[in-house]
Amino acid sequence: MTHAIEARGLSRSFGPVKALDGLSFEVAHAELFGLVGPDGAGKTTAMRILAGIMRPSAGECRVEGLDAASEPEKVKEEIGYMSQRFGLYADLTVDENLRFYADLFGVGRAEREERAARLLGFSGLLPFRGRYAGNLSGGMKQKLGLACALIHKPKVLLLDEPTNGVDPVSRKDFWRILDGLRREGVTIFVSTSYLDEAERCDRVGLLHRGRLLACAAPAEIRRTLGGRVTEVRAADPRAAARALKTALGSSAVGLMGDRVHAAAGEEEVRRALADAGVEPSDVRPVESTLEDVFVSVLGAGAEDEADAGI
Numbered sequence: 001m002t003h004a005i006e007a008r009g010l011s012r013s014f015g016p017v018k019a020l021d022g023l024s025f026e027v028a029h030a031e032l033f034g035l036v037g038p039d040g041a042g043k044t045t046a047m048r049i050l051a052g053i054m055r056p057s058a059g060e061c062r063v064e065g066l067d068a069a070s071e072p073e074k075v076k077e078e079i080g081y082m083s084q085r086f087g088l089y090a091d092l093t094v095d096e097n098l099r100f101y102a103d104l105f106g107v108g109r110a111e112r113e114e115r116a117a118r119l120l121g122f123s124g125l126l127p128f129r130g131r132y133a134g135n136l137s138g139g140m141k142q143k144l145g146l147a148c149a150l151i152h153k154p155k156v157l158l159l160d161e162p163t164n165g166v167d168p169v170s171r172k173d174f175w176r177i178l179d180g181l182r183r184e185g186v187t188i189f190v191s192t193s194y195l196d197e198a199e200r201c202d203r204v205g206l207l208h209r210g211r212l213l214a215c216a217a218p219a220e221i222r223r224t225l226g227g228r229v230t231e232v233r234a235a236d237p238r239a240a241a242r243a244l245k246t247a248l249g250s251s252a253v254g255l256m257g258d259r260v261h262a263a264a265g266e267e268e269v270r271r272a273l274a275d276a277g278v279e280p281s282d283v284r285p286v287e288s289t290l291e292d293v294f295v296s297v298l299g300a301g302a303e304d305e306a307d308a309g310i
Contacts, residue, residue: 003147004029004156004187005050011210012045019045021210022059027189028202032182034201035191036294042210043191044084047160050189051081063069064155080149081158086142088242090134094125094144097133105152112151119147123177139170146177148226157181159190163197195291206294212292222288229292230269232260233282243276244269254295261292 005027012020020255021044027033037044048054052072064078088097095116102112120126123143128136133144144160149157151300159178163171175197178188189203198204199217205215210258212223241260241289243254252263263270273280 003027004031005033005063005189006214007046007050007059007061010046010049010061011058012042012049012054013057020056021216023207023210023212024059025205025212025215027187029265030182030185031202032178032188032190032200034198034204034288035189035207036193036198036204037191038193041207043207044160045208045210047081047083047158047189051079051158052076053081057184075083077152078154078175079158080152080154082145082149082158082160084164086145086148088141088145088148089135091132093130093132094136095129097144097148098132101148102151107152114291115151117146119150121252122180123147124173128245137170139166139173142166142170143177143256146174151152151183154186156187156189157158158190159222161191161193163192163194171197171216181276184249188229189268192277195289195294198290204290218290219243221293222290227262228265230262231266231282231286232262232273232280232286233274234260234278234280236278237275240273240278240280243278244272246271247275256291261286261289261295263292 007023008022008023010020011018012307023046037043045054048067049056050063052068052075055069062074066075068075087102092100098116099112102116106294107115120129122148124141125140125147128140133141136144147310155250161172165172171224178190180187192198200220203215203217206213206221210281227272228243232240232244237258237260241255244260248262254261266283270283286308
């Protein structure tokens with residue numbers, strides 16, 4: 001078996017709305033694969049199909065060699081699935097939640113205790129075993145959800161935007177745990193709208209309106225789609241961004257906090273700012289990020305649709 005996950009031409013429609021449109025990709029064993037896209041891109045639909053919860057309208061996908069549509073119960077034995085709203089029970093303690101999920105998956109009592117102690121140890125939850133899940137912080141709830149998804153030692157871990165709304169420190173801790181799981185041989189398929197998280201994946205798929213725009217290692221995507229990027233710092237970054245969008249087009253410019261990234265050369269950017277009367281404090285070429293690539297690709301797609309009258 002060459003791949004842990006294989007998808008071929010996956011499509012899923014809800015009435016007239018096509019949530020997925022011919023999605024094809026492969027995920028190797030022990031790979032950390034990120035499905036990246038904005039809200040409404042189709043990430044959750046793809047995740048539910050892989051988990052055997054939803055059937056595709058067309059195409060097929062296999063998880064650990066099993067057909068997710070025709071063998072969903074067998075697939076569920078091989079995976080750990082953590083949805084956006086993972087089913088923790090607020091009125092049960094951390095320990096009780098773990099025991100509940102262990103019972104669901106038929107994990108024996110002796111094995112369960114050893115696994116629970118290990119999972120709580122690497123997630124930093126050992127001191128909170130007796131705390132009710134409803135009293136945990138957002139980041140701690142996500143770590144408990146991950147521990148519950150791992151209690152039966154799945155070969156493939158499916159995580160649907162697991163750090164959405166979690167504070168930066170907890171996000172960092174969560175990804176530290178994922179790095180450890182990958183080193184232990186667990187295949188991880190994670191969806192996210194955070195581009196900095198996507199940079200930590202072995203490979204990423206850029207998803208927009210149900211279509212896969214690119215699928216490769218982050219460095220390769222930056223190299224092939226990124227091109228030149230010039231960073232601008234100014235007292236009023238929004239004014240700088242407006243000036244550059246007017247001169248270069250909205251798809252070529254992204255506002256990154258207090259900085260502006262433009263898909264253009266340094267001299268061209270300086271001229272555009274000077275023409276608009278914007279005085280920058282710093283203008284310099286930088287290496288493109290996935291965020292630069294995604295903003296550019298999505299912006300270009302929106303402009304193409306507008307030109308076509310869509």
